[in-house]
Amino acid sequence: MTQFNYKTQAEKYEFISKQHGGYYRHNFTDHAYLYNLYFPPKAVFATLKENIHDIVLNYPMAQNALAELIGNIIDQPAERIVVGNGAAEIIKILSGHLAKKLIVPVPSFNEYANAAPKGHVVEFPLEFPSFQLNVDKFATKAIKVGADIAVVVTPNNPTSMLVPKADLIRLAQKLEEHNCMLIIDESFLDFAENKDKISLEREIQNYQNIAILKSMSKAYGICGLRIGYLLTANSKFAASVRNGVHIWNINGFAEEFLRILPAYKQEFIDSCKKVRDNRDKFYKKLCAIPGMTVFKPDANYIYCRLPEDSLSGPEVTKQLFIEHNIYIKDSHEKTQPDADRYIRIASRTEKENNKLIEALVNVMYLKK
Numbered sequence: 001m002t003q004f005n006y007k008t009q010a011e012k013y014e015f016i017s018k019q020h021g022g023y024y025r026h027n028f029t030d031h032a033y034l035y036n037l038y039f040p041p042k043a044v045f046a047t048l049k050e051n052i053h054d055i056v057l058n059y060p061m062a063q064n065a066l067a068e069l070i071g072n073i074i075d076q077p078a079e080r081i082v083v084g085n086g087a088a089e090i091i092k093i094l095s096g097h098l099a100k101k102l103i104v105p106v107p108s109f110n111e112y113a114n115a116a117p118k119g120h121v122v123e124f125p126l127e128f129p130s131f132q133l134n135v136d137k138f139a140t141k142a143i144k145v146g147a148d149i150a151v152v153v154t155p156n157n158p159t160s161m162l163v164p165k166a167d168l169i170r171l172a173q174k175l176e177e178h179n180c181m182l183i184i185d186e187s188f189l190d191f192a193e194n195k196d197k198i199s200l201e202r203e204i205q206n207y208q209n210i211a212i213l214k215s216m217s218k219a220y221g222i223c224g225l226r227i228g229y230l231l232t233a234n235s236k237f238a239a240s241v242r243n244g245v246h247i248w249n250i251n252g253f254a255e256e257f258l259r260i261l262p263a264y265k266q267e268f269i270d271s272c273k274k275v276r277d278n279r280d281k282f283y284k285k286l287c288a289i290p291g292m293t294v295f296k297p298d299a300n301y302i303y304c305r306l307p308e309d310s311l312s313g314p315e316v317t318k319q320l321f322i323e324h325n326i327y328i329k330d331s332h333e334k335t336q337p338d339a340d341r342y343i344r345i346a347s348r349t350e351k352e353n354n355k356l357i358e359a360l361v362n363v364m365y366l367k368k
Contacts, residue, residue, distance in 0.1 A: 087228030
């Protein structure tokens with residue numbers, strides 16, 4: 001068994017806080033990473049086990065065939081799709097190689113800015129304290145700085161709030177006149193109510209300057225398989241992204257998962273509903289904590305501002321782990337006002353969410 005270099009819970013926290021995964025090896029409750037606890041069903045794992053020899057011994061399929069598998073799932077032509085080793089691979093191509101000037105609202109998923117070369121990214125502050133995106137101001141700023149790629153994450157991470165579909169369409173139309181592609185990251189959209197009415201996937205053919213990016217890890221609960229995709233009707237842009245991925249960027253387990261996924265459509269729909277139900281109950285209980293500001297979530301996580309007289313976000317996060325072996329995320333590294341007053345909590349099972357509430361109330365006012 002692997003030996004980890006920590007002896008106390010405090011040392012364990014310092015170790016975990018510097019990691020980006022592998023949490024299951026360390027025996028704590030993970031309210032930090034954002035994924036579907038209720039999918040895949042056991043039958044999916046049984047199929048992977050049955051085919052493990054062929055999967056391990058043979059080369060997986062390349063890009064064109066993988067795009068057809070994704071196309072079968074989302075009902076889109078393969079030529080509109082680029083399949084990535086997680087959305088992170090595609091983000092690296094977009095931010096690190098294609099964008100001459102990229103603009104992204106903040107706070108948001110840090111990787112868009114982190115993957116860009118120095119001087120190639122502009123951060124646009126969301127309205128404070130609501131964290132709403134004013135798309136007209138965003139478009140004006142994008143045009144002013146000469147951005148060729150603009151990114152909007154919806155629901156946003158960490159705020160868990162949607163950008164209305166009509167706003168996104170208006171934004172795309174404003175940017176199109178200035179040759180700016182709009183990347184809409186819909187990685188958490190499956191957890192929103194009426195997702196089919198708010199996603200632009202079904203209308204992608206109408207907008208040459210829109211590309212939708214999606215990490216499948218979150219909604220399908222397959223973080224270890226590493227699957228993401230980009231969807232666009234702009235064939236030239238799709239080709240540019242596709243040229244950035246190598247020939248075998250997806251492993252055989254991920255390929256087999258994509259092959260069998262259509263058979264589990266109803267199970268997936270049911271799992272997302274269960275996630276929403278747990279989240280909504282969790283939201284109501286968080287709202288009942290005196291002094292806590294809780295933003296109404298559209299994804300499977302909830303953004304909170306701690307009471308002014310409580311410990312800070314980093315202090316609460318550390319004490320939760322040391323005292324209760326529960327890990328959440330604070331926002332002290334996000335680009336936003338009062339960043340150290342905010343925390344992001346992933347919704348898990350109702351039992352685990354209730355335990356988190358009790359633990360949070362217990363540590364919020366511990367002596368500094």
